[in-house]
Amino acid sequence: MDLSVQRSAEPAPPSLRAYDRDHINALLTQLARIEERIGAPLPKSRLSAGIVNIDIPPDKLVEVALLLRDELGFDMLSCVTGVDMIDHLESIYHFRSLANDWLLQARVRLTAEHAEVDSLVSVYQSANWLEREQYDMFGIVYRGHPDLRRILLEDEFIGHPLLKSFNSTPIVRHDRATTQAPAIQAVAGENLRHQERIQTKRLGQGSLERIHPGMTTFGGAAVYLETGQGVEPGAMSEPGRYLEGAGSSDEAAEAGTMPQERG
Amino acid sequence: MSIEAIHLPNANYQDESGLRSEEMILNMGPQHPSTHGVLRLVLTLDGETVTQCTPVIGYLHRGMEKIFENRPYMAGIRYIDNADYLSPMINETAYALATEQLVGIEPPPRAQYIRLIVNELERIASHLVAIGTYGLDLGATTPILWAFRDREQILDMFEALSGHRFTHNYMRVGGVMHDFPKGWLKTCEDWCTQFLERGIPEMHRLLTGNEIFEARTESVGYIDREQAIAFALSGPLARASGVEFDVRVNRPYGAYREIAVNMQTRQEGDCFARYLVKMDEMAESVRLVRVALDRLPGGSISQRTPIALRPPRGETYAAVESARGEEGVYMISDGSEYPYRAKLRGPSFTNLQILPELLRGHKIGDVIAILGSIDIVLGDVDR
Structure with missing residues (x-):
């Protein structure tokens, strides 16, 4: 086996393709094709640092994710985030395309009373723990998830701590286990x-x-x-x-x- | 964890030859030296073969994301140190980068080069811990002593630079806190030279040619490329399986837009390849530090930003390449002094997910070899 450091010479200058305007425009055109396929609009916007954001209707999520993976080459789901917007919840996904260096952010709006959305585990295996964490922190139910349990907090924990309505300090003062008066x-x-x-x-x-x-x-x-x-x-x-x-x-x-x- | 989540032993288990044996459950951790923290693995065993594994995490959960929401932007930098506590500088860079993208400012060139230098040094320090403790897990006692000897010198340099060996609190939104003290650059150059000439070859001599080490790591814990991508693995773990993904190369940030990185990949996908990728990355990091020291521009080290920072409304996602993979910060600003939401994407958390897949069918002795090669930091898993 070759143990020397691989390619130790000065490499080609770094590629800034990920931030290139034309390269991102190519992604937007591809996304327009997906809009036609599913027959629903995906409102697109640009964020800073070359990130494209799309809003996906909750019932189309799995369909769009399959198209993103198979047609556009977004082969990696790298991050799932929940956000509590007080009047509604959001489930946010970050997809990566390794071949094209694209970073796509997809947003699904959920109602606060009925926070349920389809799970992406059938499309991306990495969604398993990522969705469990958001279920733990926000109580978002991912339908069809094979093992939707709390992951970071214990099973007996009450409430979902990253919701804005959650109090981070306990309200009720319990008696401490001491004979000394406070x-x-x-x-x-x-x-x-x-x-x-x-x-x-x-x-x-x-x-x-x-x-x-x-x-x-x-x-x-x-x-x-x-x-x-x-x-x-x-x-x-x-x-x-x-x-x-x-x-x-x-x-x-x-x-x-x-x-x-x-x- | 409730009992339903554990794969209970199958009382009527039969192996291929028709022999009846009973499965048993082995509880490994949370206090176990090879888990490098508090990780509990519930293993279902058939004889010595692992049939199922259920990781239980969260023992180190500190509610970091909730803490960010209750602290000003600048204060979050100090808290994010403790997420991946073996590479605090890199965490801080991710957080500072996300805030800078929200505010819409760019640090001065000198600050970006300083960030690159400390990031690469931190990567070497983190890999040294990973390799040293990996050797210790597999029964080699010397590598950790030699690795910590070199790492200690890096931490001394960080102490001279920021005042702390760990939890540096060094990055600022719009730059860095201090410039290099007198004589620091010379120390750094000397360290680079002696690490390339003595540190890395010594480690190769101790571990790479070591028969026991090779026997325990080669063709153990194989991950193929498709699996690595499907599980969103990143860092040396993914690059050892031939995934060409490195945030420094694919989406360069800071000074990486000027200094190119040689991505170190291997095709074998086993524990030994992961070890070799880390060794190669250390040599590559030394090269990057030297290039950055050569080209180090002058000028100021920080933009003037108000302490009570109020970024405009908006959201952003900033990712950096940590020693373990893609360290991402997703941040929403509502225009106030506190982040409305700051989500930390820990590479260890995502990388650990593949462990049950990897362990299935391996002998129980390989559990430690595989877990060590994934190179998790529990502070980053639990956050």
Whole structure:
């Protein structure tokens, strides 16, 4: 076997064909042929860096993918992405043609209530895990997938974390497995078990921190909302008082809630 | 993982000769030295032959894509370091490239050449880990010591350049963070020379002619070209099967539009070919570093971009060639300070998918040889 480094001399200058305008136009003409074959329009647009985007109607996806693979030589499905656009979901596919250096992005619009689309596993084997990941993260159901299970998260996980409606911090504060009272409870002496702690993120708060260094980004945004369960009515009347008045022992003593023995 | 997903043993299994034997399940991992991280393989065995394999991943899932959505564009660069933690510089390049395409700016020439140099050095460092640990998996202890000796010098250079051995946080949108410190170029040139003269030949002497190594890797884990394309494999794994695909050549980015890359391919498609492709790529990377050092232009290293970057609305997909294959970032901007969506296409995730196909019919001892040759980084699989 030849173990020397192959072709170590200076090669031909790099080919910039992938970004060439005429070369991409050739792809657009080919796509027009596919439009005629399936009898439905595929709205085309150009993205930056020589990428072409087409919108595919959900019911035509497998048909178009077969044509792309067999007629246009898009032999590699390299990436499947889900996007939550709030009013609808999108499933986005990136196809590569190795012979022609084309990169095609295909977009399928799905309704948020009924996010289902045909699976591409029968056309591209690589779609298997790629679609499973998007099912895991967005709950998009790929019809006809041979093994549609969660892949990165555990089976018992509830929800689909990359949806915009998913809260990345848990809303309910659970009791921690410790005998020590949390600091805020030791000072205020109240049971916070039935309160929800929500961290809100405001747009642009990162820049606030940069302009005024030392200002905490998230601590100031924490608010305590009341649920009104299991706490005496008066103690819950002022949202946010646990943050401002936490250090005031007078107030806590007045309310008769100094730290006591916990039952 | 639920029990339904596992291929349960067939109690009435018969082999070709009609002999009855019982299949059994072997749980390999998540803590296992040869998985290089936390990967669990549920193997169904007939005697010593693997009949089914179910990989279980996600032990290292950190919700990276959700984190991107809650951080400004610049902060994402630091997080993407940890995706493929053996080649952070290349991840950062992918992320910076995607953001630059959204904003519509181009880094100055010097920044692009610096990116090429650190990318190629990072590729060598990553391949050295891959080859060294691969030798260790197969029972050769010395290669990892010699590989880490050379790799350590690269990390020292990165430390001098960016301040960190790992998680460099070096790329910026529109350029790079620091210029080369004094004496860095000389160190780099010296390192290239001694690596070509001593590092690579030593590794060839240790592994390439090694009888045990050859016996355990040659004609093991064969992937043909069609299969490699159908599974969207990329990187050395695909090029060892004769797939002529390298993002640096097919869709050149940055300074690769000026410096041509020799694509290293092999036709054999087995574990040994994958090892050889990595060895060839290291020599090729040294050549690229030397060419880039020769032609290194002067000028500024970064465009002036605001820290609170607000790219216009739009979407883009940027791919770079990582040490393991196509590292892609798909990004949507809604005009605000945070990416609306940033999807990371990890090459290890896609490459790992072929493992059950490869293992079927192999002996259990080959599992480690095949898994090591795929060269996954679990941080990139789970993200």
